[in-house]
Amino acid sequence: MSAHPQSFEILIVPAPDEGRDPAELPRVAVRAAVVRATGELGASGFPRYTGDGLEADIDPATPAVEALLVDGAELDYGLVARVR
Known part of the structure; x- marks a missing residue:
């Protein structure tokens, strides 16, 4: 059995996202997806x-x-991926 998490939620958000409140990310995401191992x-x-x-x-x-x-x-220029 793997010690790695079996799933994550990835949010694709506009850059720059430095200093942005992490709680705000779902609101500004242009795409969200749950990915599984x-x-x-x-x-x-x-x-x-x-x-x-x-x-x-x-x-x-x-x-x-x-x-x-x-x-x-590849991810479009001006977008970044964040794990939530």
């Missing part, structure tokens, strides 16, 4: 999570999105 490691070396059109490598210790595809493409 696949049991595989991504190219970044972190666990891979997928769901709702997102494919993410997430560092479960921080939790930070280390790699992300949205509907098979």
